[in-house]
Amino acid sequence: MTPRTILAVGAHIGDMDLAAGPVLAQNVLDGGRSVLLALTPGERGHPRMSIDDYRQQKIDEAHSFAAGIGAEIIVYDDISDGFLTADDDVAARLARDIRAIRPELLLSHWPRSIHRDHEQASLAADRARFLAGLPGWEESDTAEGSRHGVGRVLRTENWEDAEGFSATAYVAIEDEARRRWREAIAGQAFARGETYGFRYIDYYDAQLTTRGALARVPAAVALADAEPRVEAL
Numbered sequence: 001m002t003p004r005t006i007l008a009v010g011a012h013i014g015d016m017d018l019a020a021g022p023v024l025a026q027n028v029l030d031g032g033r034s035v036l037l038a039l040t041p042g043e044r045g046h047p048r049m050s051i052d053d054y055r056q057q058k059i060d061e062a063h064s065f066a067a068g069i070g071a072e073i074i075v076y077d078d079i080s081d082g083f084l085t086a087d088d089d090v091a092a093r094l095a096r097d098i099r100a101i102r103p104e105l106l107l108s109h110w111p112r113s114i115h116r117d118h119e120q121a122s123l124a125a126d127r128a129r130f131l132a133g134l135p136g137w138e139e140s141d142t143a144e145g146s147r148h149g150v151g152r153v154l155r156t157e158n159w160e161d162a163e164g165f166s167a168t169a170y171v172a173i174e175d176e177a178r179r180r181w182r183e184a185i186a187g188q189a190f191a192r193g194e195t196y197g198f199r200y201i202d203y204y205d206a207q208l209t210t211r212g213a214l215a216r217v218p219a220a221v222a223l224a225d226a227e228p229r230v231e232a233l
């Protein structure tokens, strides 16, 4: 892929790591800059650990994962898992980070999900993109404060967000990027199935293979354009 600056915004630590991680790893290998941003830690996702202990573990796992694929990581650790809302406080905070990072490509959740936080994260990313490019909104003359228009937004293929997801782009993932992603994601307890038993790593690794078959390459990640296509009947 053409190297670029990519920002992947997820509701919880792990969401974008799974669905966008191979793309972020490939982008780094190709010479680009990849940034992960989790709007909450996902600290309520463990049935046996305390919320405080699991929050810290998730944040540690997020940093290890990012280092493993050569990405940067930002976690909004003061926003509570399960209570994410796409209000203007969250959107403004995210818009400031978009202006500082200045991504050419923004990856976010598909807007329909079985998980409300994911739907809110999708809305927050859209609102933040709007604010980041809005003339006169908190503008300054600094490199990090001037407005920034994100060139493209694409949605990721998370299993929780499958309703209506329709792939419109494929990113080919080379063996080295897949290897780095697999090694890095194995450092996350929930991805290993240690919380509720879902076989995340198997699921997403198999998805790389099936999407690769459709894209006629060994492995690929599917993405979807932000606006669902409207079909005239």
Ligand SMILES: [Zn+2]
Pocket (backbone or CB within 6 Å): 011, 012, 015, 115, 118
């Ligand atoms: Zn999630």
